[in-house]
Amino acid sequence: MWKRNLLILTASFAMFSVPTWSSDSTLQAQEGSDPAASSHISAARAVVASCADCHEVDTPGYTHNPHAVLNLDAGLAARWGVTSSCDACHGDATEHIETAGKDGTIFAFGDDRSSAVKIEACLQCHSDAHPRFFSTAHAQAGLDCSSCHSIHASDGAKSLPRLLEGPLAAELAARVGADNAVCSDCHSSVFAEFEFNERHRLQEGTMGCTDCHSPHEPETRLQLAGFKQQACIDCHVDKGGPFVFEHASQLIEGCASCHTPHGSVNRHMLKTQSVADLCYSCHAAIPGFHMRFTSESQCTNCHVTIHGSNFHEAYLK
Numbered sequence: 001m002w003k004r005n006l007l008i009l010t011a012s013f014a015m016f017s018v019p020t021w022s023s024d025s026t027l028q029a030q031e032g033s034d035p036a037a038s039s040h041i042s043a044a045r046a047v048v049a050s051c052a053d054c055h056e057v058d059t060p061g062y063t064h065n066p067h068a069v070l071n072l073d074a075g076l077a078a079r080w081g082v083t084s085s086c087d088a089c090h091g092d093a094t095e096h097i098e099t100a101g102k103d104g105t106i107f108a109f110g111d112d113r114s115s116a117v118k119i120e121a122c123l124q125c126h127s128d129a130h131p132r133f134f135s136t137a138h139a140q141a142g143l144d145c146s147s148c149h150s151i152h153a154s155d156g157a158k159s160l161p162r163l164l165e166g167p168l169a170a171e172l173a174a175r176v177g178a179d180n181a182v183c184s185d186c187h188s189s190v191f192a193e194f195e196f197n198e199r200h201r202l203q204e205g206t207m208g209c210t211d212c213h214s215p216h217e218p219e220t221r222l223q224l225a226g227f228k229q230q231a232c233i234d235c236h237v238d239k240g241g242p243f244v245f246e247h248a249s250q251l252i253e254g255c256a257s258c259h260t261p262h263g264s265v266n267r268h269m270l271k272t273q274s275v276a277d278l279c280y281s282c283h284a285a286i287p288g289f290h291m292r293f294t295s296e297s298q299c300t301n302c303h304v305t306i307h308g309s310n311f312h313e314a315y316l317k
């Protein structure tokens with residue numbers, strides 16, 4: 001459970017302009033014959049209603065919110081030791097209610113709170129799924145879960161993508177999906193790379209950032225540069241091998257040793273315009289008869305199985 005002694009004062013406070021919780025149809029529908037479930041649901045409803053006395057609680061958005069299940073499922077709530085969805089994240093509110101909202105009596109996610117404390121509040125339940133979040137580039141850059149997830153302003157989409165502001169953002173989300181829009185909101189230069197003529201068709205909506213990156217794992221990048229970049233092979237099965245004659249470069253540095261996978265001006269999203277330049281960037285010593293080749297030479301006319309071969313050690317077949 002959330003530890004009250006970690007509470008820190010925070011001045012920022014916003015009200016939610018949304019209807020009341022007591023008309024929640026999901027809660028009513030599920031209040032059935034099972035007495036344990038019924039009593040859990042009425043207890044949860046009492047808590048939520050008490051908050052709604054003083055706060056405008058986001059009901060329509062919130063009932064689609066996956067956390068509303070904590071109000072309905074006695075087993076889940078017991079597992080996390082909470083009475084309702086509200087105390088799940090904001091902690092026990094007894095003192096807060098008794099003192100009619102005295103400063104510092106409830107856990108808030110204000111901006112002056114350290115990101116580690118905010119992350120911890122989510123990880124008390126989600127540590128199974130995201131045990132290594134603290135090691136990610138995002139956590140280390142001082143971001144927290146709400147950098148990508150929105151709890152109260154959710155439109156109900158399952159992963160709760162943070163809502164973006166402004167008409168352009170809405171257009172972007174409609175085009176590439178809310179998850180990709182959230183990433184692109186911060187990584188706009190990466191997003192722009194998907195406009196090059198040779199590219200993965202992310203901007204056309206056929207794939208997403210998370211097809212290659214895991215937002216919760218430290219390997220956000222490393223996993224991609226690991227053994228042959230498994231994420232790539234999930235789609236490009238034929239490049240995966242194993243081959244009798246592996247091209248060692250991709251074993252060590254992965255596909256990105258030769259490709260710029262977001263997009264590129266070079267054919268096949270290669271790192272360089274000229275294939276020979278790419279090869280020479282690693283190969284200094286090559287057989288003498290290669291002297292006649294220039295940077296215009298198409299090395300892969302002969303080295304056809306450049307990703308690995310079962311038949312020839314120099315990838316000639």
Ligand code: HEC
Pocket residue numbers: 009010011012013047048050051052053054055086087090093096097099100101102103104106107108109110
């Ligand atoms: C009797 C009225 C009242 C009730 C009931 C009440 N609150 Fe509050 N709450 C307030 C007031 C007033 C504030 C503003 C305090 C401030 O400005 O620091 C507040 C602030 C908050 C904050 C922000 C605190 C901060 O430090 O920024 C949160 C979160 C919150 N309430 C959650 C809840 C939840 C969850 C419930 C139900 C379990 C609840 N409140 C019930 C009156 C109430």
Ligand code: HEC
Pocket residue numbers: 012013014015048051052055057062067085086087088089090107108109110146150151152153
């Ligand atoms: C999954 C965690 C979670 C749940 C469940 C949750 N909240 Fe929040 N709440 C947050 C976060 C995070 C913020 C900060 C603003 C944001 O990111 O949307 C917040 C903000 C608030 C605020 C504004 C004060 C502040 O901290 O900035 C109030 C009031 C509030 N919540 C009340 C409630 C009530 C009432 C419920 C139950 C209906 C509830 N919350 C359920 C996570 C949660």
Ligand code: HEC
Pocket residue numbers: 066067069070076080082088089121122123124125126145146149151157158159160
């Ligand atoms: C008291 C436990 C608890 C806390 C604390 C909690 N969650 Fe959850 N969360 C759940 C449960 C239960 C679900 C719904 C069931 C499920 O999908 O596992 C859920 C679902 C989610 C989902 C959607 C899952 C999906 O399948 O799309 C996201 C995203 C999420 N939580 C983020 C957060 C964030 C961010 C915080 C902190 C602000 C937080 N949670 C705090 C218990 C919790």
Ligand code: HEC
Pocket residue numbers: 119122123126129130133138143144145146147148149159179210214215216
């Ligand atoms: C960099 C953005 C980002 C951050 C930061 C982030 N998430 Fe996520 N999260 C996503 C995206 C995108 C998805 C959609 C699922 C996917 O494609 O992997 C997701 C999915 C989820 C899910 C549902 C699916 C799953 O993998 O279990 C949960 C639960 C969740 N996030 C919780 C959290 C919690 C808790 C934190 C903080 C500890 C957090 N997230 C931080 C972007 C982020």
Ligand code: HEC
Pocket residue numbers: 137138141143147148179182183184185186187209210213215220221222
């Ligand atoms: C709130 C802004 C923000 C959002 C939203 C965001 N990021 Fe980041 N991202 C950062 C920052 C800051 C860093 C660390 C500094 C850097 O490397 O640029 C980072 C780093 C990264 C890295 C590099 C990691 C490394 O090891 O070098 C990847 C990959 C990444 N983000 C992918 C994503 C994806 C995918 C999403 C969407 C699910 C996302 N980001 C959402 C701000 C954000």
Ligand code: HEC
Pocket residue numbers: 180183184187190191200202207208209210211212213221224225256261262
């Ligand atoms: C086809 C797979 C793939 C997709 C889709 C993809 N990435 Fe990447 N991304 C990679 C690989 C591989 C690297 C590592 C490149 C390297 O090591 O040179 C990378 C590197 C990064 C980096 C760190 C280096 C840099 O270029 O700044 C960030 C940030 C990043 N990606 C963000 C994103 C975002 C945001 C999206 C969605 C808009 C996205 N990526 C979609 C494969 C992908």
Ligand code: HEC
Pocket residue numbers: 228229232233236239240247249250254255256257258259268270275300306307
């Ligand atoms: C040693 C450099 C190198 C590495 C490492 C590499 N590639 Fe390539 N790749 C190339 C070259 C060169 C071409 C262009 C082939 C041609 O000219 O016909 C190419 C072409 C491709 C093509 C398009 C043509 C085709 O054969 O389908 C795909 C897809 C591809 N590579 C995927 C991958 C994947 C996935 C990985 C990682 C498992 C990878 N590549 C690693 C050099 C490399």
Ligand code: HEC
Pocket residue numbers: 198199200201207211212224229231232233234235236255256259261267268269270
């Ligand atoms: C979700 C599936 C998926 C993933 C993951 C994926 N790709 Fe692709 N890739 C595609 C598709 C589909 C195309 C064809 C794009 C088009 O022309 O519409 C493609 C095209 C390519 C091409 C250009 C092929 C050509 O003929 O020019 C290269 C190179 C490539 N991918 C490399 C990679 C690398 C490297 C990774 C990992 C970082 C990766 N891909 C991850 C689906 C994927």
Ligand code: HEC
Pocket residue numbers: 247248249253257258275276278279280281282283299300303306313314315
């Ligand atoms: C990122 C570095 C890198 C790039 C780029 C690269 N290679 Fe390699 N290549 C290697 C490494 C490392 C080996 C293994 C060398 C060894 O075992 O001595 C290798 C092995 C080979 C071999 C097998 C013969 C040998 O020396 O073992 C051939 C042939 C070859 N590469 C051709 C190419 C061609 C053609 C290109 C351009 C399309 C290319 N390579 C691009 C790193 C690279």
Ligand code: HEC
Pocket residue numbers: 276279280283285286287290293294297298299300301302303314316
């Ligand atoms: C006309 C066909 C042809 C072209 C074009 C060609 N090669 Fe080769 N390459 C060969 C043959 C044949 C071998 C020797 C294979 C053997 O020893 O069994 C070879 C061997 C190699 C080796 C391995 C040397 C070793 O130590 O075993 C490398 C590296 C190499 N080529 C790189 C290149 C590069 C870079 C280019 C483009 C500038 C290129 N090749 C273009 C036919 C070609």
